[in-house]
Amino acid sequence: MWQRVNNVVGAATSPDLDAQLMLRVRDGDEESFRVLLDKHRNSLVHFVYRMVQDQPVSEELAQEVFLRIYKTRASYEPTAKFTTWMFRIATHLALNWLRDEKNARSEARLDEDRGGDLPAREVPDRKPTVEQRMVYNARLQEIRDAIAQLPEKQRAAVLMHKYEEMEYSQIAAVLECSESAVKSLLFRAYETLRSRLAHMVTGAPMISGSGVSGAKR
Amino acid sequence: MNCPLLAEDTTDVLLDYSAGRLDAKRTAMLETHMLSCVRCAAFRAEQTEVWAALELWEPEPVSMGFNRSLWQKIEESASASWYRKLVDALRFGAWKPVFPLAAAVFVVAAGFVFDHQGTGTPAPGILNGSGVSMNEVDQVEKTLDDLQLLRQFDAVSAGVTSGQTDSVPM
Numbered sequence: 001m002w003q004r005v006n007n008v009v010g011a012a013t014s015p016d017l018d019a020q021l022m023l024r025v026r027d028g029d030e031e032s033f034r035v036l037l038d039k040h041r042n043s044l045v046h047f048v049y050r051m052v053q054d055q056p057v058s059e060e061l062a063q064e065v066f067l068r069i070y071k072t073r074a075s076y077e078p079t080a081k082f083t084t085w086m087f088r089i090a091t092h093l094a095l096n097w098l099r100d101e102k103n104a105r106s107e108a109r110l111d112e113d114r115g116g117d118l119p120a121r122e123v124p125d126r127k128p129t130v131e132q133r134m135v136y137n138a139r140l141q142e143i144r145d146a147i148a149q150l151p152e153k154q155r156a157a158v159l160m161h162k163y164e165e166m167e168y169s170q171i172a173a174v175l176e177c178s179e180s181a182v183k184s185l186l187f188r189a190y191e192t193l194r195s196r197l198a199h200m201v202t203g204a205p206m207i208s209g210s211g212v213s214g215a216k217r
Numbered sequence: 218m219n220c221p222l223l224a225e226d227t228t229d230v231l232l233d234y235s236a237g238r239l240d241a242k243r244t245a246m247l248e249t250h251m252l253s254c255v256r257c258a259a260f261r262a263e264q265t266e267v268w269a270a271l272e273l274w275e276p277e278p279v280s281m282g283f284n285r286s287l288w289q290k291i292e293e294s295a296s297a298s299w300y301r302k303l304v305d306a307l308r309f310g311a312w313k314p315v316f317p318l319a320a321a322v323f324v325v326a327a328g329f330v331f332d333h334q335g336t337g338t339p340a341p342g343i344l345n346g347s348g349v350s351m352n353e354v355d356q357v358e359k360t361l362d363d364l365q366l367l368r369q370f371d372a373v374s375a376g377v378t379s380g381q382t383d384s385v386p387m
Binding site: 034037041045046049055059071136139140143144161163165168186187190193194197200 | 283
């Protein structure tokens, strides 16, 4: 079995392998689905996480994306890039969640998560001091807030452009708008982010032991 | 080279440059342009800083049980009853299109009921199957009675008149 999986993974370097894998899934090959899952799981969960900023929800939504892909495998046609299709489903689910879950319960949970689920980033060669960690957490919170305050489509566009390194055409396909509209979305989003975040790098390096001078909040 | 900041949809050159995704030829052109364009140079500097700031945001690792949980959902989904499938479909906002659909069904149903109201049990005062109300029948009968009375009255009047001149039995 693993040899077969490795063969499939080995073939994964060709450009439209995802579509080929999905066609195999359509024909009943579960191993190909496992390959697709392993290949795209992290990027999908991370994308959804940055959209909704809630780790358990992001994993649940990402599972829903894969579940939908699996359930609709019988009618799959490779008309678009597999990742375009996948991110389109993910974006829809994330936007729906953001619109539906703006209630007191989710707000309270977000506040809790902000304090508790920040990743314990380590400096490679030495342990960060408490002060350095506070600076890092403050900056990270600033980034999360800046992203969260962007309009939903701008947020999705920035996350796909920055973290998924997608082309404008693919972002346009995911968001179902023109390339020109995507460029305008990105221009406005980065303009907002520049005004909110530009001081962070200029002010002080990441975890340098120099205190919190770079953080304005 | 025209200034990329002249229009929103040409700023991708600067975004791509800051992201390190611009090809060598266009990189050289842009760098030449930025030597004389203060706005583009400032844009590049700020965008590079934002790019670096965003790099700081590393997401948490995906939990170990992700795949297991997903396969469990797939198995549950495959063996779920129609009720369970409906409940699942209503999660994550999949129910939203139901509202306009339900509204459309309601309007059609209301129209159907209105349209077929006349073919059901006739309302009081309506003669079964004729579509004529009892009031209309009464009115017609009364009118006919009135006409008959008038005829008799005319005949009597005529008899009186002719009796004066020529006797005609009624």
